[in-house]
Amino acid sequence: MLRLDGVSKIYRVGAFGGRELRAVSGVSFDVNPGEVVSLIGESGSGKSTLGRMVLRLTPASEGTITFDGTDVSAIRSRKAYYRQVQGVFQDPFSCYNPVFKADRVFAMIKQEYFPEMGRAEWRDRVESSLDGVRLDPGQVLGKYPHQLSGGQLQRMLIARALMLDIRLLVADEIISMLDASTRIDVLNLLGDLRARGLGILFVTHDLSLGNYVSDRTVVLRRGRIAEMGPTDRVFGNPLHPYTRTLLDSVPRLHTKWADEEPAAGQTPCPFHDRAPDTPVRSDLAEAEKEHYVACAGSGACPAAKETA
Numbered sequence: 001m002l003r004l005d006g007v008s009k010i011y012r013v014g015a016f017g018g019r020e021l022r023a024v025s026g027v028s029f030d031v032n033p034g035e036v037v038s039l040i041g042e043s044g045s046g047k048s049t050l051g052r053m054v055l056r057l058t059p060a061s062e063g064t065i066t067f068d069g070t071d072v073s074a075i076r077s078r079k080a081y082y083r084q085v086q087g088v089f090q091d092p093f094s095c096y097n098p099v100f101k102a103d104r105v106f107a108m109i110k111q112e113y114f115p116e117m118g119r120a121e122w123r124d125r126v127e128s129s130l131d132g133v134r135l136d137p138g139q140v141l142g143k144y145p146h147q148l149s150g151g152q153l154q155r156m157l158i159a160r161a162l163m164l165d166i167r168l169l170v171a172d173e174i175i176s177m178l179d180a181s182t183r184i185d186v187l188n189l190l191g192d193l194r195a196r197g198l199g200i201l202f203v204t205h206d207l208s209l210g211n212y213v214s215d216r217t218v219v220l221r222r223g224r225i226a227e228m229g230p231t232d233r234v235f236g237n238p239l240h241p242y243t244r245t246l247l248d249s250v251p252r253l254h255t256k257w258a259d260e261e262p263a264a265g266q267t268p269c270p271f272h273d274r275a276p277d278t279p280v281r282s283d284l285a286e287a288e289k290e291h292y293v294a295c296a297g298s299g300a301c302p303a304a305k306e307t308a
């Protein structure tokens with residue numbers, strides 16, 4: 001359904017945009033119907049930039065993003081694309097205008113996509129979407145944002161996306177601002193959506209969330225894929241030193257860890273030290289079935305120099 005092929009993003013930064021910042025480099029993966037794919041990495045690793053490119057909020061500098069085989073940048077009608085692909089972001093509060101009732105977000109969808117629909121039919125549609133995210137219409141309709149919890153507001157945004165019968169949801173840190181009790185609700189909701197055949201790109205810096213919710217995991221480091229594969233294999237048998245560092249750092253909440261390139265000879269390189277018959281796909285070695293890993297030193301490890 002969704003396929004990224006060699007996608008890069010270069011931002012122009014600095015005074016007068018005179019410097020280039022490569023936020024994403026040569027990223028390839030796909031998201032299939034009924035599948036949750038987590039994009040995991042520390043702050044600044046390029047996760048949101050990838051989500052924004054998928055949502056056409058910023059163009060890719062290199063590579064292609066296709067949806068059902070069509071290059072999304074060539075889809076002339078944004079409206080047609082957004083009928084199938086929607087995004088929900090971290091801060092639900094910022095998506096509502098405190099002056100208006102929260103259900104105005106639904107009215108905006110009606111205005112844009114269903115201007116002809118009668119009131120009764122529209123009301124049914126709103127209520128069934130709310131039902132789909134386990135919200136009681138009586139408790140949320142007609143209320144102002146400050147009268148609703150963060151979890152309710154977030155679920156209303158997901159309901160809004162579902163009103164369009166979307167096929168792919170980009171969920172960018174949607175759990176981060178929710179309290180523990182609503183987190184699990186929203187996570188279970190994602191599970192329901194997956195069961196209904198939706199593809200979900202789940203952007204998070206939180207490994208435990210990624211592990212809980214996703215079928216496949218893509219670990220991003222400095223804009224490149226360090227490792228990707230079925231979640232149980234990436235978490236159960238992490239091959240890249242960066243993934244291991246991320247996993248090791250989970251219990252040490254108060255200890256600062258450094259994401260440094262491994263010093264020469266310090267760490268075996270899972271890419272360059274692979275068995276001779278290991279299949280290679282661009283810069284990733286397929287260490288086990290569908291479990292891919294990159295060079296430990298972003299191509300500059302000692303093993304890479306020996307092979308060169």
Ligand SMILES: Nc1ncnc2c1ncn2[C@@H]1O[C@H](COP(=O)(O)OP(=O)(O)OP(=O)(O)O)[C@@H](O)[C@H]1O
Pocket residue numbers: 011012013021023041042043044045046047048049050205
């Ligand atoms: N519009 C922009 N212009 C210039 N640089 C940007 C822009 N957006 C992001 N960046 C830079 O691109 C890099 C990747 O940012 P991005 O927001 O994608 O990372 P992230 O992994 O989502 O981080 P976080 O978890 O903190 O949101 C960072 O160095 C960031 O400063």
